[in-house]
Amino acid sequence: MKRNLKFWTRYTWESAGMVLCTAAVLVVASLFSAEGLDFAVFATVVPYYLCVAAVFVMMMVNSGAQTLSVPLLLAMGETRRNILLGFHYYRALIIAVTLALCSVIWLLAPGEVSAVGLRSIPTILCVLVIASAMGSIMGTVFVRWKWAGMILIILLCGLGGGMVGFAGSMAGNFLTARTFEIASHLAALPWWLPAAALAALALDVGFQWMLLRRQEVKL
Numbered sequence: 001m002k003r004n005l006k007f008w009t010r011y012t013w014e015s016a017g018m019v020l021c022t023a024a025v026l027v028v029a030s031l032f033s034a035e036g037l038d039f040a041v042f043a044t045v046v047p048y049y050l051c052v053a054a055v056f057v058m059m060m061v062n063s064g065a066q067t068l069s070v071p072l073l074l075a076m077g078e079t080r081r082n083i084l085l086g087f088h089y090y091r092a093l094i095i096a097v098t099l100a101l102c103s104v105i106w107l108l109a110p111g112e113v114s115a116v117g118l119r120s121i122p123t124i125l126c127v128l129v130i131a132s133a134m135g136s137i138m139g140t141v142f143v144r145w146k147w148a149g150m151i152l153i154i155l156l157c158g159l160g161g162g163m164v165g166f167a168g169s170m171a172g173n174f175l176t177a178r179t180f181e182i183a184s185h186l187a188a189l190p191w192w193l194p195a196a197a198l199a200a201l202a203l204d205v206g207f208q209w210m211l212l213r214r215q216e217v218k219l
Contacts, residue, residue, distance in 0.1 A: 001082050003078070004073070004078055004082045004083065004085075004086040005086060005089065007069075007073065007086065008086040008087065008089050008090040008093075009090075009093070011065070011069065011090050012090050012093045012094050012097070015057060015058070015061045015090075015094050016094060016097055016098075018057045018061065019050065019053045019054045019057045019094075019098065020050075020053075022053035022056060022057055023046070023049050023050045023052075023053035023054075026049040026052065026053060027046060027049055030042070030045075030049070043105065043108075043109040044105075044106065044109050044111055044113035044114045044117065045113070046105055047101070047102035047105050047106060047117060048117075050098060050101060050102055050105075051098065051102065051124055051127070051128070054094070054095075054098045054128060054131075055127065055128065055131040058091075058094065058128070058131050058132045058135050059131055059132075059134060059135035059138070060135065061135065062091070062132055062135030062136040062138075062139060063135045063136070063138045063139035063142070064139065065087060065090075065136070065139060066136060066138075066139025066140045066142070066143055066208070066211075067139050067142060067143055070083055070087070070212070073086075080212040080213065083212060084205075084208060084209060084212060087136075087208070088205075091132050091136075094132075095125065095128045095129065095132065098128060099121060099124065099125060099128070102117065102121070102124065103118065103121065106118050122189050122194075123189050123193065125197075126189070126193045126194055126196070126197040127193075127197075129197040129200065129201055130196060130197050130200045132204075133197075133200035133201050133203065133204040134200060134204075136204045136207075136208065137200075137203060137204050137207055140204075140207040140208055140211045141207070143211060144211055
């Protein structure tokens, strides 16, 4: 189990690096596209780009974990139970790191937008859980039924790419007086969002365990 946790901890930091790089690209794009930039407002918007980057990266990385990392761990003799627990340890850790970074930035840049951002943490948590689950489901479906997995990959990758593109195109709006108005919508947590997050997580765990129980070890 110690080796398994060490593997997933390293996997988490590598994934976190990818999140930071993706967020940096969005931030640079925002700097070039925004006019009359207010750096105080800009600092409060950075966590939202960080969340968009985390959604995109988790969908890609979680899919790859199911198709590459899980078979590798099985071939190394790791138990199926430990692999399942280790993956969910990684998932919890990467989401916790993302939320912690967002919270720290908002606490260091106080203001109305930051206050709304801190109140938006439950909404952001639900979105990150759903994105993480969808990426994992995409990988498990691809391992079991490649044709269905390929369709799901195309759909979810298109959605993720569209989200990143939308974030870049909205840079001008985010960095203007509309920032508070846009952020306020995220502070309201609709009842169906936690339900959707729990349903996606349960579906993901079920798919994963079904696959792990029957997955052959390939050397």
